[in-house]
Amino acid sequence: MIQLHDVTLTFPDGEGRITALDRVSLDAPAGRVTGITGPSGSGKSSLLAVAATLIRPDSGRVMIGDLDAAALTCREAAALRRERIGIVFQQSNLLPSLTAREQLLAMAELGGGRSERAARRALVRGGADELLAAVGLEAQRDKRPHQLSGGQRQRVAIARALVHAPEVLLVDEPTSALDRERGAEIMDLIARLTHERGTATLLVTHDLVHEGSLDELVSVIDGRVREAVVGGIG
Numbered sequence: 001m002i003q004l005h006d007v008t009l010t011f012p013d014g015e016g017r018i019t020a021l022d023r024v025s026l027d028a029p030a031g032r033v034t035g036i037t038g039p040s041g042s043g044k045s046s047l048l049a050v051a052a053t054l055i056r057p058d059s060g061r062v063m064i065g066d067l068d069a070a071a072l073t074c075r076e077a078a079a080l081r082r083e084r085i086g087i088v089f090q091q092s093n094l095l096p097s098l099t100a101r102e103q104l105l106a107m108a109e110l111g112g113g114r115s116e117r118a119a120r121r122a123l124v125r126g127g128a129d130e131l132l133a134a135v136g137l138e139a140q141r142d143k144r145p146h147q148l149s150g151g152q153r154q155r156v157a158i159a160r161a162l163v164h165a166p167e168v169l170l171v172d173e174p175t176s177a178l179d180r181e182r183g184a185e186i187m188d189l190i191a192r193l194t195h196e197r198g199t200a201t202l203l204v205t206h207d208l209v210h211e212g213s214l215d216e217l218v219s220v221i222d223g224r225v226r227e228a229v230v231g232g233i234g
């Protein structure tokens with residue numbers, strides 16, 4: 001479960017400041033996909049960045065379990081991301097020289113102390129092949145990004161985001177580089193893995209053509225949550 005309580009985020013803007021998030025509160029429960037929609041510039045990416053602990057809000061709390069992620073130091077937030085948060089960006093951001101399987105294994109080497117890395121390595125090695133199979137890429141595990149289609153690359157990115165078994169999955173416009181059919185497959189895959197693994201998934205999408213894959217839907221306009229359609233989507 002990830003919960004935002006009364007989160008405000010501003011950015012410098014000339015002499016003053018622009019409010020990207022204005023006292024936003026929302027709950028993203030475990031095992032469900034919570035969609036965040038809204039017009040361009042409404043604050044969707046800002047909300048995801050705050051949830052990802054990549055930006056610290058001016059005020060408010062970001063609760064992941066019992067922990068307020070907004071109150072952590074940069075180092076603590078990095079450790080939290082390594083252990084408990086998975087992120088999928090619009091572009092798959094794969095490393096060109098690594099095979100699909102190696103992209104997942106590389107997640108074990110992302111920092112932390114020696115014992116933390118050893119524990120993560122065991123987790124990642126144990127889960128990598130199963131996850132590649134779960135995203136339908138068993139046969140492509142030794143291929144490099146240039147040998148994969150856009151949809152396959154996005155599948156690798158999803159598997160990579162889940163390989164350390166995070167509680168929270170944050171996904172930014174996962175279908176923007178894909179055609180409609182491929183986009184629908186990716187959305188269905190995210191929904192299936194969310195339900196199977198019990199992750200609290202927050203997914204930003206500006207168009208609602210794939211609304212059927214969402215369990216909840218929150219609309220953000222001018223930095224505020226305007227409406228929350230809870231449950232019963234699709």
Ligand SMILES: Nc1ncnc2c1ncn2[C@@H]1O[C@H](COP(=O)(O)OP(=O)(O)OP(=O)(O)O)[C@@H](O)[C@H]1O
Pocket residue numbers: 011012018019020038039040041042043044045046047206
């Ligand atoms: N780093 C930044 N510095 C200054 N202003 C920013 C910064 N990032 C975002 N903003 C502003 O904050 C507001 C919200 O932007 P945000 O990118 O979160 O919107 P969005 O809904 O994700 O938009 P889009 O759908 O176009 O990606 C906008 O007014 C934007 O100009």
